Amino acid sequence: xxxxxxxxxxxxxxxxxxxxxxxxxxxxxxxxxxxxxxxxxxxxxxxxxxxxxxxxxxxxxxxxxxxxxxxxxxxxxxxxxxxxxxxxxxxxxxxxxxxxxxxxxxxxxxxxxxxxxxxxxxxxxxxxxxxxxxxxxxxxxxxxxxxxxxxxxxxxxxxxxxxxxxxxxxxxxxxxxxxxxxxxxxxxxxxxxxxxxxxxxxxxxxxxxxxxxxxxxxxxxxxxxxxxxxxxxxxxxxxxxxxxxxxxxxxxxxxxxxxxxxxxxxxxxxxxxxxxxxxxxxxxxxxxxxxx
Amino acid sequence: xxxxxxxxxxxxxxxxxxxxxxxxxxxxxxxxxxxxxxxxxxxxxxxxxxxxxxxxxxxxxxxxxxxxxxxxxxxxxxxxxxxxxxxxxxxxxxxxxxxxxxxxxxxxxxxxxxxxxxxxxxxxxxxxxxxxxxxxxxxxxxxxxxxxxxxxxxxxxxxxxxxxxxxxxxxxxxxxxxxxxxxxxxxxxxxxxxxxxxxxxxxxxxxxxxxxxxxxxxxxxxxxxxxxxxx
Amino acid sequence: xxxxxxxxxxxxxxxxxxxxxxxxxxxxxxxxxxxxxxxxxxxxxxxxxxxxxxxxxxxxxxxxxxxxxxxxxxxxxxxxxxxxxxxxxxxxxxxxxxxxxxxxxxxxxxxxxxxxxxxxxxxxxxxxxxxxxxxxxxxxxxxxxxxxxxxxxxxxxxxxxxxxxxxxxxxxxxxxxxxxxxxxxxxxxxxxxxx
Numbered sequence: 091x092x093x094x095x096x097x098x099x100x101x102x103x104x105x106x107x108x109x110x111x112x113x114x115x116x117x118x119x120x121x122x123x124x125x126x127x128x129x130x131x132x133x134x135x136x137x138x139x140x141x142x143x144x145x146x147x148x149x150x151x152x153x154x155x156x157x158x159x160x161x162x163x164x165x166x167x168x169x170x171x172x173x174x175x176x177x178x179x180x181x182x183x184x185x186x187x188x189x190x191x192x193x194x195x196x197x198x199x200x201x202x203x204x205x206x207x208x209x210x211x212x213x214x215x216x217x218x219x220x221x222x223x224x225x226x227x228x229x230x231x232x233x234x235x236x237x238x239x240x241x242x243x244x245x246x247x248x249x250x251x252x253x254x255x256x257x258x259x260x261x262x263x264x265x266x267x268x269x270x271x272x273x274x275x276x277x278x279x280x281x282x283x284x285x286x287x288x289x290x291x292x293x294x295x296x297x298x299x300x301x302x303x304x305x306x307x308x309x310x311x312x313x314x315x316x317x318x319x320x321x322x323x324x325x326x327x328x329x330x331x332x333x334x335x336x337x338x339x340x341x342x343x344x345x346x347x348x349x350x351x352x353x354x355x356x357x358x359x360x361x362x363x364x365x366x367x368x369x370x371x372x373x374x375x376x377x378x379x380x381x382x
Numbered sequence: 383x384x385x386x387x388x389x390x391x392x393x394x395x396x397x398x399x400x401x402x403x404x405x406x407x408x409x410x411x412x413x414x415x416x417x418x419x420x421x422x423x424x425x426x427x428x429x430x431x432x433x434x435x436x437x438x439x440x441x442x443x444x445x446x447x448x449x450x451x452x453x454x455x456x457x458x459x460x461x462x463x464x465x466x467x468x469x470x471x472x473x474x475x476x477x478x479x480x481x482x483x484x485x486x487x488x489x490x491x492x493x494x495x496x497x498x499x500x501x502x503x504x505x506x507x508x509x510x511x512x513x514x515x516x517x518x519x520x521x522x523x524x525x526x527x528x529x530x531x532x533x534x535x536x537x538x539x540x541x542x543x544x545x546x547x548x549x550x551x552x553x554x555x556x557x558x559x560x561x562x563x564x565x566x567x568x569x570x571x572x573x574x575x576x577x578x579x580x581x582x583x584x585x586x587x588x589x590x591x592x593x594x595x596x597x598x599x600x601x602x603x604x605x606x607x608x609x610x611x612x613x
Numbered sequence: 614x615x616x617x618x619x620x621x622x623x624x625x626x627x628x629x630x631x632x633x634x635x636x637x638x639x640x641x642x643x644x645x646x647x648x649x650x651x652x653x654x655x656x657x658x659x660x661x662x663x664x665x666x667x668x669x670x671x672x673x674x675x676x677x678x679x680x681x682x683x684x685x686x687x688x689x690x691x692x693x694x695x696x697x698x699x700x701x702x703x704x705x706x707x708x709x710x711x712x713x714x715x716x717x718x719x720x721x722x723x724x725x726x727x728x729x730x731x732x733x734x735x736x737x738x739x740x741x742x743x744x745x746x747x748x749x750x751x752x753x754x755x756x757x758x759x760x761x762x763x764x765x766x767x768x769x770x771x772x773x774x775x776x777x778x779x780x781x782x783x784x785x786x787x788x789x790x791x792x793x794x795x796x797x798x799x800x801x802x803x804x805x806x807x808x
Contacts, residue, residue: 179587191553227559243386245559260561262601277696281597296428298699302570302594321586323577342586355699359573359590392797398778430753430807431772436669443685444660444669450685451692453653534645541807588642589699596646603650 103146109350110139111154121161125172125191130322132181132216140310141174143174192227202237211246221255229264247283265304273297280304284361288371293318300357308356309368313350318365321357329365389416393420395428537603540564560601569597630758643705649695656695660688667712673757674716680737683719687712709774713784720762756806760799767792768799 097144104250113136120130126144133139134245138159142150155162163171179185181200189207190232196203199216203223206212212227214221217235219365224230229246232239247264254272263282273287278285279300288309299306305325320327321342337344356363387410393399394407411417543560574591579586630671641662647655667687669715671680691708694712757765765783771792778789778796 209553226556244563260597262597263566279593279597281563281570281594299568300590300593302573302590321571321590323590339585340581341584355592356584357579359570388801389794389797392800393793420801423807425798426728426807427803428772431768431769433674434669434754434773436665437683438665439668439684441681443664443681443688444657447660447685447688447692448653448687449655450657451653453656458758518697535652592642592646595643596650599647599650 102252102304104169105144105146105148107142107144107150108142108148109152110137110351111152111159112169113154113159113183114136115180115182115371116157118158118186119177119179119187119188120158120160121175121177121188122160123171123173123175123187123189123192124163126174126189127193127195127210128175128177130185130187130197130199131181132176132200135177135178136180136184138180139178141176144171147175184219203235285358286371288368291352291354293349295352296355297353298355298357300355302359303360303361303363304358305364306356306358307364307366309352309366309371309373310347311368313348315350316352316353316354317346317350318354318356319344320363322356322361322363323359325358325360326364327363330367330370331365333365387417388409388420390423391417394421395424474507535599536602539599543602564598564603567594567601570594620692641704644693645698648692649698652657657694659691659704659708660779663708664688665792666705670709670712670769671716673754673773674766679719681760682798683712683716686719687715690715712770713770717766717784720766755801756803760802764795764799764802767795768803771796772800 098324106339107354112373115136117173119130119138121130128201138152140150140152140161142163144150145165148163148165150173151160151162151164151340157256161175161375163173163176165171170340176338181198183199183201184201185196185199185205187196187203187205189210190210192207193210194205194207194212194214196205196214196216199214200218202219203217203221204369205214205222206224207228207255208226209228211227212223212225212230214223214235217231217232217239217327219237220240221235221237222240223232224240224242225246226244227246228243229248230241230243232241233251234253235250239250239253239255239257239259241248241250241257241262243264245263248259248261248266250259250268250271252270253268256275257268257271258277259266259268260278261280261283264280265283265285266280267276267284267286269286269288271287274292274295276287276289276299276300278287281301282303283301284304285299285301285306286308287297287307291297291310291314293315299308301358310331318333321341323341325354333345333347337342337343387407388398388406389402392406411421425507543557571591571594574587576592578584578587578591641659644655644658647661666682668680668684671683671687675683685784687708691711692713698704702710756773757768760768763785767781770781770784776784778792781787781792
């Protein structure tokens with residue numbers, strides 16, 4: 091996907107930059123990149139090390155301000171930069187990473203993470219507080235994070251594993267898969283894709299899973315207290331345990347499990363809705379995927 | 383007047399008295415003028431309460447609200463992106479500028495929409511709702527007449543995307559992806575509309591259509607940054 | 614088993630529903646979608662259509678002096694919570710519930726807990742700290758404002774706004790029986806102020 095940019099930079103000589111700057115707790119790392127890659131890994135030192143592979147025409151600018159370390163590439167000729175960044179940063183550091191045709195990867199972060207790109211994937215392991223990952227044409231994957239989580243893609247799927255906190259996940263064309271989730275507020279929607287959820291369903295909490303073309307599969311733990319609202323236009327509803335429907339209209343019905351304290355909304359226009367016990371979730375999912 | 387009975391008069395008015403008690407109360411009312419008077423007064427209180435008019439506040443609260451939620455209370459611009467945009471547009475290649483603007487919008491949480499919309503008559507005082515006209519049209523829900531505002535916004539944003547594409551300011555692959563995604567959403571909208579036309583009363587279908595249309599606007603909102611960059 | 618859907622309270626007097634789900638609600642649905650995607654002008658239209666209702670509710674439920682402030686708060690919150698509006702009820706109903714929540718939360722912070730509920734039939738005379746002179750010159754609206762807080766809230770929610778006792782009990786954290794008896798006392802007290 092980076093071919094057009096790669097063609098430009100082969101004319102220039104490749105160069106390495108390696109810079110380390112000290113940082114104080116509370117500082118944020120800002121990275122702006124156009125093409126290439128941004129990889130940020132946590133380490134146990136109170137300093138940021140920036141290793142960059144780039145064209146000799148470009149200069150890597152690492153600027154230490156009062157509260158931020160800002161990394162970007164300057165180019166005299168104003169031509170698109172293609173820079174591969176390998177950055178080591180303290181785990182506590184908040185990260186603010188932006189790219190255009192850029193893959194972004196974060197590993198071991200313990201602070202807030204913002205990662206946004208147009209054409210590239212975003213992968214993040216770790217993060218707490220505000221965690222916001224967005225791409226237009228790339229998949230987004232988040233693991234081992236907690237806090238307010240917001241993931242978005244236009245044309246690819248979203249995967250969340252072992253994430254706790256408020257979660258919002260939205261894509262247009264892509265599957266959304268959430269596993270090992272601990273949350274009292276989950277809002278998930280795609281237009282064309284399947285939605286799978288395995289995680290907590292807490293008393294008083296709110297979960298919403300919606301798609302237009304796709305199946306919604308949700309694992310319901312034993313002894314869950316939730317009011318479930320199911321809506322589908324063309325699809326079927328299938329539960330691996332008995333439910334007693336209480337409130338039915340043409341395309342929507344509800345039922346209550348336990349005290350009904352939580353709220354779970356499941357919607358698909360064209361697909362099926364399945365409720366499973368958590369252990370059964372995967373078998374069915376794999377069966378389906380083999381058909382593709 | 384008998385207290386036991388007056389205590390029940392409100393429930394009687396509200397129709398929440400069990401049948402047996404209602405019959406007993408009615409029997410009592412037939413012979414008790416005081417209770418009948420009280421009943422009549424209570425009915426008038428209820429009627430008076432229902433007839434209370436809603437009045438707007440003496441002062442217009444909108445400017446203060448607009449300020450708090452970060453939208454402009456003035457005529458056309460909801461929020462100015464100019465400041466943030468110039469910070470970002472350090473890329474000199476127009477393509478980069480446009481693409482970076484997409485990112486900005488990805489992060490800006492939606493303050494923008496009116497930015498590209500033409501000035502509305504009347505300079506901001508929105509009085510032209512014409513509810514009476516709306517009410518007389520077909521009952522097919524908002525499908526048929528969803529608000530010309532929505533259609534206008536969509537058309538505007540689509541033309542912005544078109545310009546971005548024509549001027550080559552955006553990577554062709556990104557334009558393709560955005561276009562495909564729009565097609566995906568559009569086909570979902572068409573399906574939802576058809577379903578709703580057959581079943582206009584469905585709360586789910588109404589909500590689903592509204593949700594899908596909202597998603598189209600959001601996507602276009604992002605795509606709108608592909609229009610020629612403002613300098 | 615009876616299923617209750619949170620946030621789906623139906624108002625007898627809801628203007629959107631009163632029109633039979635016609636055009637007003639439909640145009641409004643589009644504005645809600647636009648506002649939820651960040652369109653301030655759409656939100657302003659929603660504000661214009663609903664401000665009188667919200668402000669009047671605040672005036673009656675809490676205190677005319679803070680009604681402006683409360684109304685502002687309601688719309689600011691509505692803006693930030695629009696994303697959670699699912700269209701199950703009319704927007705007006707949703708906003709109205711939000712307004713009630715804001716008002717009830719505000720009421721406790723204002724320290725208006727005194728004199729919440731009275732058993733005395735003539736509740737108006739029993740309110741401490743309120744002037745008793747000119748009582749008879751009060752108009753009906755002012756008289757509502759002089760009811761003890763609990764009776765006033767129940768009266769406004771039931772007779773003005775059209776909620777059921779069960780819903781009111783839920784909102785106020787009381788039992789439906791209390792709501793019924795407060796309503797009756799409020800009505801009895803207000804008889805004097807019928808013009």
